Amino acid sequence: MRSFLLLHRRGVAQLAYFQTPKHVTNEIVKPFAKHDQLDWDLLKSELFSFSDTTTKIPLVIGGKEYYNRDLKTQVNPGNHKQVIAEYATATEKDVREAIDAAQTAKKDWLNTSFDDRAAIFYKAADLISTKYRHRMLAATILGQGKNVYQAEIDAVAELADFFRFNIKYAHQLYNTQPPESSNGVWNRVEYRPLEGFVYAVTPFNFTAIAANLVGAPALMGNTVVWKPSQYAVLSNYTMFQILREAGLPEGVINFIPGDPEMITNSVLADKNFNALHFTGSTQVFGDIWAKIANNTAQGKYRDFPRIVGETGGKNFHLVDKSANVSHAVLSTIRGAFEYQGQKCSATSRLYVDAEIWPEFKKQLVQHTNEIVPTNTSATNGLHRFMGPVIHKNSFDKLSAAIDSIKDDSELELLCGGLANASEGYFVKPTIVQTSNPVHSFMTTEFFGPLLTVYVYEDLDQILPQIDSATKYGLTGSVFASDRKIIRKVQEELRYSAGNFYINDKSTGAVVGQQPFGGSRMSGTNDKAGSASILSRFVTPRAIKENFYEISDYRYPSNYE
Structure with a gap:
C-alpha cells in the first residue's frame, strides 16, 4: 500500500508543471510604535505565557518526542534567575537514532515533489508571520535578550524571508538547464539532494539563521540532524513545532540539543555524513573542518562532505x-x-x-x-x-x-x-x-x-x-x-x-537584497539569502537521452 501511494504521489506530481508565486517580497517589519497597541498587547500576552511556566522541551527523533533524558535549563539572560525552558539532552544512542531516522525519512522525502516541499515552507512562513508572530517574538526576546524590534527583524521577517525566497531560488536552480541539445538528443540536469544527511549546527544570536540552516537543505530534499544552541532552545523548538504543524514529515529534521562535542563527534563518525551547515565561532568551525578532513583522508565517508559555514568578524x-x-x-x-x-x-x-x-x-x-x-x-x-x-x-x-x-x-x-x-x-x-x-x-x-x-x-x-x-x-x-x-x-x-x-552600517543584510557571507576566516562565503547556498545541498546529474540509432561503430573518417 505504501509503495502504491508513493508511486501515486510521483504520478500526480507529473500532471502539471507548477510555477512558484512570482511576487515574493520581503516580509514587512512591524515598527511596534506607541500607537501599535494591539501588537503590544499580543506580545505581552505571549511574554506572560512563557514567563508563567517553564517550557518542557524534548528531543525529537523521527517524530518521536523524548523527555526522559538528562535535563538542562535555558535562562533569561536579562534575569538569570528566571528559568524559561527545561530541555532534554541527547545521548550517543540518541544521535545514532537521529541519523537513522534521517536516513529512513530520506527515502520518501527525496521523492516528494518540489511543489509539496515548497508548500510546507510557504505555510510555515505564513504561520510565523501571522498566527505565531508574537509567540516567536516572545521566545526570542526572553531567551536571547533581544528587544522587540530586533526580534521582529530576526524571528519573523528574516525567518519568513528565508523560507519564501529559498523557494524562489530553488525554482530558479531547477530551471537552470543545458541551453543546447543536438538533433536527436535531449539534454537535461537533475538536481538531486545529497546522498547522505546534513548536520546543522546553529547559533544563539539569530533565530532566522537557525531556521535557514535546517530549512535550506530540507527544502532541497535533504534530511537533517540538528544541534541547536543551548542558549536558543526555546525559540528554535518553537520554530520547529511550527514546521511540524505546516506538514513537515517525521524524521526530515531531527532536533537533538545536547553536548556539542559529543554530538559532533558522533555525527562525523557516520559514513553517511554528507554536509555540515554551520554558524558559530571560527575556532569551532576550524576544529570541525579538521575532523572532517581527517575522516575523509581515512576513507570514512561515501562522499566528499560539503562544508558550509559562517563564523566571526571584526x-x-x-x-x-x-x-x-x-x-x-x-x-x-x-x-x-x-x-x-x-x-x-x-x-x-x-x-x-x-x-x-x-x-x-x-x-x-x-x-x-x-x-x-x-x-x-x-x-x-x-x-x-x-x-x-x-x-x-x-x-x-x-x-x-x-x-x-x-x-x-x-x-x-x-x-x-x-x-x-x-x-x-x-x-x-x-x-x-x-x-x-x-x-x-x-x-x-x-x-x-x-x-x-x-x-x-x-x-x-x-x-x-x-x-x-x-x-x-x-x-x-x-x-x-x-x-x-x-x-x-x-x-x-x-x-x-x-x-x-x-554610507550605511555594517549590519542588516536583507534576504533577497544583500546575500550575506564573508570569506577569509569569516566562513565559506556561500551567501545565505541567495541561490548560491542552495546549490551546495544538491548534487547534479546530467542526463543525455538519444533518439537516433546508429548502424555502424565506425565514423566517416574511419573509411578509406
Whole structure:
C-alpha cells in the first residue's frame, strides 16, 4: 500500500508543471510604535505565557518526542534567575537514532515533489508571520535578550524571508538547464539532494539563521540532524513545532540539543555524513573542518562532505572627512550596539579622519551615553534599545577586556566601561580609542558592545592596515560623499568584506537584497539569502537521452 501511494504521489506530481508565486517580497517589519497597541498587547500576552511556566522541551527523533533524558535549563539572560525552558539532552544512542531516522525519512522525502516541499515552507512562513508572530517574538526576546524590534527583524521577517525566497531560488536552480541539445538528443540536469544527511549546527544570536540552516537543505530534499544552541532552545523548538504543524514529515529534521562535542563527534563518525551547515565561532568551525578532513583522508565517508559555514568578524566603519558626520555617528551606534554587538556583522572597529574627529567624537559619546541596557519582560523594558549579553562566558570575556583598558597606555576609555551581572548579564556600550591601529582591540572579536576607534591622518596609509589587521573578511562600510574616495576604498578593500556598505552600517543584510557571507576566516562565503547556498545541498546529474540509432561503430573518417 505504501509503495502504491508513493508511486501515486510521483504520478500526480507529473500532471502539471507548477510555477512558484512570482511576487515574493520581503516580509514587512512591524515598527511596534506607541500607537501599535494591539501588537503590544499580543506580545505581552505571549511574554506572560512563557514567563508563567517553564517550557518542557524534548528531543525529537523521527517524530518521536523524548523527555526522559538528562535535563538542562535555558535562562533569561536579562534575569538569570528566571528559568524559561527545561530541555532534554541527547545521548550517543540518541544521535545514532537521529541519523537513522534521517536516513529512513530520506527515502520518501527525496521523492516528494518540489511543489509539496515548497508548500510546507510557504505555510510555515505564513504561520510565523501571522498566527505565531508574537509567540516567536516572545521566545526570542526572553531567551536571547533581544528587544522587540530586533526580534521582529530576526524571528519573523528574516525567518519568513528565508523560507519564501529559498523557494524562489530553488525554482530558479531547477530551471537552470543545458541551453543546447543536438538533433536527436535531449539534454537535461537533475538536481538531486545529497546522498547522505546534513548536520546543522546553529547559533544563539539569530533565530532566522537557525531556521535557514535546517530549512535550506530540507527544502532541497535533504534530511537533517540538528544541534541547536543551548542558549536558543526555546525559540528554535518553537520554530520547529511550527514546521511540524505546516506538514513537515517525521524524521526530515531531527532536533537533538545536547553536548556539542559529543554530538559532533558522533555525527562525523557516520559514513553517511554528507554536509555540515554551520554558524558559530571560527575556532569551532576550524576544529570541525579538521575532523572532517581527517575522516575523509581515512576513507570514512561515501562522499566528499560539503562544508558550509559562517563564523566571526571584526567589522569596520571607515569615515572620511567628506562624510555626513551625524549620519555616520548614528549608523555606527546602530552597527556597534544593536543587539549588544552580538551580530557577526557588528561594527567593532572604527576609523575616523582626524579632521572631523572632534565633532564625531562629541556626538558619538553623547548618544552612546544615553543608552542604558535593560531587561525585557512582560511588564518592563519593552522600549529599550539594548539588553543583556547572552551568558556568563560572554560577560566575563567583555568584563576582562574592559578592565584591561585602564592599564594600557595605548587605550583611552571614551565612554561606558561598566558591567554588572547581579541580575542579568549587562554591559554598558563601551567605546575606547587606541593610538595603535594594530592593537589587539582592533584585531580581536569580542562579540559584544565594545567599539575601538583609531583616528587616522592619511587614508593611503590606513587602508592597507584595515585590510591586514584581522584574519576576518565579513562586513565593512565606508562613509563619504566624495565619489573618488568611495571608489578608492571599495577597490583597495576588495577582499576585506564579503558584504560592503557605502554610507550605511555594517549590519542588516536583507534576504533577497544583500546575500550575506564573508570569506577569509569569516566562513565559506556561500551567501545565505541567495541561490548560491542552495546549490551546495544538491548534487547534479546530467542526463543525455538519444533518439537516433546508429548502424555502424565506425565514423566517416574511419573509411578509406
